Amino acid sequence: MADINWLAEIVKVHKFHIEFYYSSITDWCLTITRKGCAKDGGDITVFDDECYDLSLLLAKAEVAVKDYCCEHLGGY
Template identity: 35%
Template structure:
């Protein structure tokens, strides 16, 4: 398990977050984390796309931790 999933696991349910990981030949790897406002809409807080999945996981981890520092005072 990479650190992004450990951090998400600690905060995801409490903050109402949703994580999605997607891969295709067209858009490569993509990871998004969204804060749900209600069933119809949400606010994307992390959106990383790249051909290298390790890059996607590392970049998403940094962006997610930065968001947690700004909005929750830490991770």
């Protein structure tokens, strides 16, 4: 079973914006951004992918978000 509790905790601390939905055309879709955090005031896309396997999509997102946090925010 897919677990997104890790994401809920990180979002509270680092203020990520999450767009998560299911489409019969593209399967599961997940986009994670930080609004207004780019040097020019734009958005930073941390993760953007789609997959038929929800668990795989969430696992890939977890790695991407945690890598981003370690690299840019001093940890998670």
